[in-house]
Amino acid sequence: MTQIDFAELGQRIKGLREACDVTCHEMAEDLGITVDQYRIYEETGADVPISVIFHMSQKFGIDMTEILTGVRAKLDTYQVVRRGEGREVDRLPGYAFEDLAWLYSNKVMQPLLVTLDPDGAETSLVTHSGQEFNMVLEGTMEFRLADQSIILGEGDCIYFNSMLAHGQSCASRERTRFVTVIAE
Numbered sequence: 001m002t003q004i005d006f007a008e009l010g011q012r013i014k015g016l017r018e019a020c021d022v023t024c025h026e027m028a029e030d031l032g033i034t035v036d037q038y039r040i041y042e043e044t045g046a047d048v049p050i051s052v053i054f055h056m057s058q059k060f061g062i063d064m065t066e067i068l069t070g071v072r073a074k075l076d077t078y079q080v081v082r083r084g085e086g087r088e089v090d091r092l093p094g095y096a097f098e099d100l101a102w103l104y105s106n107k108v109m110q111p112l113l114v115t116l117d118p119d120g121a122e123t124s125l126v127t128h129s130g131q132e133f134n135m136v137l138e139g140t141m142e143f144r145l146a147d148q149s150i151i152l153g154e155g156d157c158i159y160f161n162s163m164l165a166h167g168q169s170c171a172s173r174e175r176t177r178f179v180t181v182i183a184e
Contacts, residue, residue, distance in 0.1 A: 004068055010045030012070055013056065017042075020060050031055060078145060078160035080152070116141070116168060116176040123167035132162040132182050139176035142169050152178075 017027055028038040031052060041048045057064045065071065116139075123144045134143070135157040143150040143158055144167045151171050152158060160166065162182060170176045 004045075006045035006048075008045065008070060009048065009068065010042050012067055013045070013048070013052075014042040016056060016060055016062065016067065030059070078158060078164075080150060080156065080158050082156050112180050112182075113137075114168075114178055114180055116170050116178075118170035118173050118175065123169040125165035125167045127165050128162050128182070130162055130182050131159065132166070132180060133157065133159050134168070134178050134180045137177045137179060139174045140171040141176045141178060142171040144168070 017024070024035050024038055024042070028035040031038065041052060053064050053067050056062065057067060123142065125144060125146075134141075134152075136152045136154050138154060140154075141152045143152055144165075145158075145160060146164050146166075150158065168176075168178070
């Protein structure tokens, strides 16, 4: 188990608050504590209640483990959610499953509407930083993820680490429309 360096924890809490342009007064008010008590958390990192870490993770969209340890959380697999069928989890060999749905509930992001026309072209695979979420609105999409092919229909979604090579193409003779959202 990783030992927590409390001084570094205090620095991480302070750095996260400042990076998100929130004052000590605002954080203390959010938490229902005095400003002096909140400042102690930042100065020493000692005796920080887990409720404070949880609140910050929810407020700023950061994984609790990342705040506690300073190690950035990673998505090492992907998750397919099929319309009307609950959740179907697909694992890439050698990796553990991690549900990142929470990443999208606390961030303000601009979704991008994408339309694909069936042209028979090969799917070009790309990578970029962050996590990506795609939901099919119309048609059928062939989603290529590394060396795997996944067919998604209307209402199906996929979450994955976009550092994995990926690309999309139509899976039928009709056009496909989907929404894509990328989170750093």
